[in-house]
Amino acid sequence: MTIFPKAGLARNFVAGRWVEGDGGAVIAVEDPGTQEHLTNCACAGEASLARALEGARTSFERGFLAEMPPAQRAALMLRIATEIRAIARDAGELLCRESGKTLEAAQGEFEEAAQYFKYYGGLADKIEGKSIPLGPDYVDYTVYEPYGVSAQIVPWNFPVAIAARSMAPALTAGNSIVVKSPELDPLGLALLGSALERAGVPEGAASILCGIGADLGARLVASSEVDQIVFTGSVPTGQSILRAAAETVTPSVMELGGKSAAIAFEDADLDGLMASVKTGIYFNAGQVCSAMSRLLVHRAIYDQVVERAVALSQGLSVGHGLDNPDLTPLISGQQLARVEERVQAAARDGIRVACGGKRLDGPGYFMAPTVLAEVDPASRIAQEEVFGPVLCIIPFDSEAEAIALANGTAYGLVAGVFTQDLSRAHRVAARLRAGQVFVNEWFAGGIATPFGGAGRSGYGREKGLEALYNYVRTKNIAIALNRGNGASLDRAARNGD
Structure with a gap:
């Protein structure tokens, strides 16, 4: 070639x-x-x-x-x-x-x-x-x-x-x-x-x-x-x-960049939610601008979701891309060091590392799939893009609080809503500051759907x-059919051109 x-x-x-x-x-x-x-x-x-x-x-x-x-x-x-x-x-x-x-x-x-x-x-x-x-x-x-x-x-x-x-x-x-x-x-x-x-x-x-x-x-x-x-x-x-x-x-x-949030209400289909977590934050090792880097969960189901997210993360296969595992390496040693340091800094600040949190032993730039729980929404890890397999799970109590948390970063790339209530899905999607909103499936859409x-x-x-x-x-092209009568000047004056 x-x-x-x-x-x-x-x-x-x-x-x-x-x-x-x-x-x-x-x-x-x-x-x-x-x-x-x-x-x-x-x-x-x-x-x-x-x-x-x-x-x-x-x-x-x-x-x-x-x-x-x-x-x-x-x-x-x-x-x-x-x-x-x-x-x-x-x-x-x-x-x-x-x-x-x-x-x-x-x-x-x-x-x-x-x-x-x-x-x-x-x-x-x-x-x-x-x-x-x-x-x-x-x-x-x-x-x-x-x-x-x-x-x-x-x-x-x-x-x-x-x-x-x-x-x-x-x-x-x-x-x-x-x-x-x-x-x-x-x-x-x-x-x-x-x-x-x-x-x-x-x-x-x-x-x-x-x-x-x-x-x-x-x-x-x-x-x-x-x-x-x-x-x-x-x-x-x-x-x-x-x-x-x-x-x-x-x-x-x-x-x-993005720091996109999925909102899981108390009636969310948890099996569907976990499927979206798997692709949303672990696809391409989390190196996705529109990754599900924040998961906002109603307090009524919060503990259950954290438990299931940890079990999902710990059950992922990890390996070289040729073997088609669930989790692949980060792109470089520099990227791995950056992601690991972000997580360790969050741990030093008191954020609970529910699983993962460090690089994996052996060759290759592998970061363990990581779940952070009880994350302070104002913390650096919740506000800045990590670009790695790191999920921040944050509780909320009301719809208004969830929307405020989702919109509470400087970013606005994508967002997600997980609920069986169609009215709530429409209502919340309309209030989210994001260029694209996924409902009940992260990364829904395709080539024909605008992205930004x-x-x-x-x-x-x-x-x-x-x-x-x-x-x-x-380019606009305006053609005067009758010239020489001053009409163009009069029209321009009237239109303020």
């Missing part, structure tokens, strides 16, 4: 060509399940970025995608989906090894990526403007135009799926893209680039580069050649990007039809 010209090195896809790192620089990629070196990836720098941006600008200005008939653009997106599916099995194994996630989840990421291109490809010929009535002397209408060059910075927790989530609508709308892949697990995303190449994406319309975030990422978002920024990641990094975007007044889509946050969780929406309109801007 072209991304691997020789053993031990993966190259970057830069304006239609596979290239090595600037000055031969590489980034080492390891298997977090074994701590063994997996391979090296080319490390892009200033020169590679300049070529990618030049290629993206040239491709956009020549209209390779933007002026392509929508039906042809749709066909291209469907070819990409087909090429992604063709590599899903083998590429998923590589993603499993570099990210630590289960083989099933890694292969599922490529299937999800294919679905994004299929979904948005089906919308390529449906980006329609509208006619606005201004009276018999005017014809007025709107059109949607692509921004131009979309810079996209992808996180390491779901690199392939999140990349496709932004790449597909951006390309469908006619933009060029320059994607900065995560240095911890860049290989799956490079393979996604190979699918784009085989599908026939126009030269320069897509580049995928791996590099150090503080260098390559910072250069990318600060470039005057960038017309849009799409970022998924931590709040501090997002704030840094927004400061750079402010200098160039570049529109941005921000999907940042409020507060420090960011702004803009990914997924669904709404996301497509993040990648276009509206």
Whole structure:
């Protein structure tokens, strides 16, 4: 495969060509399940970025995608989906090894990526403007135009799926893209680039580069050649990007962190709740922006829920992702140390560690599945994102208190309600400050459902039809049919234009 010209090195896809790192620089990629070196990836720098941006600008200005008939653009997106599916099995194994996630989840990421291109490809010929009535002397209408060059910075927790989530609508709308892949697990995303190449994406319309975030990422978002920024990641990094975007007044889509809460009322189906706890906080070792990191439980069932959560956690299988266990390793030693220290600090502050609380012995970056009980809602562990397999369980006594607790952080990404009372489910969901609310099943929804946050969780929406309109801007065209009679000036005066 072209991304691997020789053993031990993966190259970057830069304006239609596979290239090595600037000055031969590489980034080492390891298997977090074994701590063994997996391979090296080319490390892009200033020169590679300049070529990618030049290629993206040239491709956009020549209209390779933007002026392509929508039906042809749709066909291209469907070819990409087909090429992604063709590599899903083998590429998923590589993603499993570099990210630590289960083989099933890694292969599922490529299937999800294919679905994004299929979904948005089906919308390529449906980006329609509208006619606005201004009276018999005017014809007025709107059109949607692509921004131009979309810079996209992808996180390491779901690199392939999140990349496709932004790449597909951006390309469908006619933009060029320059994607900065995560240095911890860049290989799956490079393979996604190979699918784009085989599908026939126009030269320069897509580049995928791996590099150090503080260098390559910072250069990318600060470039005057960038017309849009799409970022998924931590709040501090997002704030840094927004400061750079402010200098160039570049529109941005921000999907940042979360400290999401599920509310379990006294009539909750506890079997269903535990199934959601298992996926909500332990899927991908809790390294999910929308993880169920807080569980708010009515006091009438609190002790029972804590007991069941502990039994669930202690019964999880733990192991390398290739074996498809319930719990996989964290992405790196640094991430493991960070998660473990957060839990130990909470314990020092008097919070009860009901189970887990420390790393597991042996090779690999494994954190024991952890349940914290009687958690103070104002504590650091309950307010800040941990990004690991750590569940905070907090009691409440009334519906109003539960809503206040759920809304009581700076974040607002997702939330959940577990109850058999449909009226209460609607009522509480309406009052939760979150971009998406799950009722009786955590992670309910799919590619067609809009996703994004409020507060420090960011702004803009990914997924669904709404996301497509993040990648276009509206232009209004007003045509005066009878000129020279002063009507336009009079109308402008009346409208305050």
